[in-house]
Amino acid sequence: MTGTFRAIRASKGEKAPQIEFANLTEADLMEGDVTVAVEYSTVNYKDGLALTGAAPIIRHWPLIPGIDFSGKVEKSDNPNFKPGDRVVLNGWGVGEGHNGGYAQKARVKGDWLVKLPDAISNEQAMAIGTAGYTSMLSVLALEKNGVKPGSDVLVTGAAGGVGSVAIAILAKLGYRVIASTGRASEADYLKGLGADEVIDRNELSNPAKPLGKERWAGAVDAVGSHTLANVLSMTKYGGAVAACGLAQGMDLPASVAPFILRGITLAGIDSVMAPKEKREEAYRRLATDLDMKKLEAMSFRAKLDDVPKLGQEILAGKVRGRAIVDVNA
Secondary structure (H helix, E strand, O other), X not given: OOXXXXXXXXXXXXXXOEXXXXXXXXXXXXXXXXXXXXXXXXXXXXXXHHHHOOOOOOOOOOEOOOOEEEEEEEEEOOOOOOOOOEEEEEOOOEOOOEOOOOEOEEEEOHHHOEEOOOOOOHHHHHHHHHHXXXXXXXXXXHHHOOOXXXXXXXXXXXXXXXXXXXXXXXXXXXXXXXXXXXXXXXXXXXXXXXXXXXXXXXXXXXXXXXXXXXXXXXXXXXXXXHXXXXXXXXXXXXXXXXXXXXXXXXXXXXXXXXXXXXXXXXXXXXXXXXOHHHHHHHHHHHHHHOOHHHHHHOEEEEEHHHHHHHHHHHHOXXXXXXXXXXXXX
8 A cells, every 4th residue: 555545534623523534645644663554444332422522532633533443564663563464453542542443554553453363354353343352351351250151141232342242252151141232123133142131221221229139140231320230239149240331321320239248349341451461362262252153243344434424323322233344445
């Protein structure tokens, strides 16, 4: 790839970012010791917030959004990478304060990149994306806190990106998965991914009691607020909950009762600044513990031109599973 490259660029507007398609050059990229020929990106919930301005995600203007990308190293001044290496990037403030993945080229710090396992293609890496990588971090947290295969695990926001991948991973590992969704029409889709039971999110979305009936040994929660409070109140003695999202809200109107009367662990999942060792472990596990046929079933293809609309739709809860954005299409 030489000369100009195509990108989405966000400029600061009065009420929302102004989104345009632009032809840029390497002079428009930010500092970094590795230049990547980007092949794929994706659309996460945070990308939707950034593209629409629904939350102040973007901190530098103008900026190329996109918190994920996969591709091949084109140039490298970093001793850990050489041209041709297949790499993935999730987080590190990319798409927020540093130019991101909605472009045909990216320049970043090599410390932010992870080499992809042979079993995961560049396209599959973006079917996984930050959502799927976050799901794997959440499952690792449940394992670390003693939630064992064979037990019931709840997944909230089940039809979204985090939820879809979490269900597929947990099912393959032998957990009994309970999927919570506001889209009853997605029940067959969720069961196809491995969910044993589908419940209506309204069971969890109202103010919680300090303690509820014990229903699950663990949970992956991408919703927050009242939902997370209810999840905690219904977690079995000694169980654990991985909190990784805020689709309902950032607040946690909960009681200390689950923690001091049932010994529940609330594990926070940070996918943005997670150290490289955790990232590499997550991708090693994704290579073995995620059924790639199920990943394909939850994914759909998109072009760079589709990204602004997808950003709106993901916030409206209209996106099922994972969008694979071919930035060169």
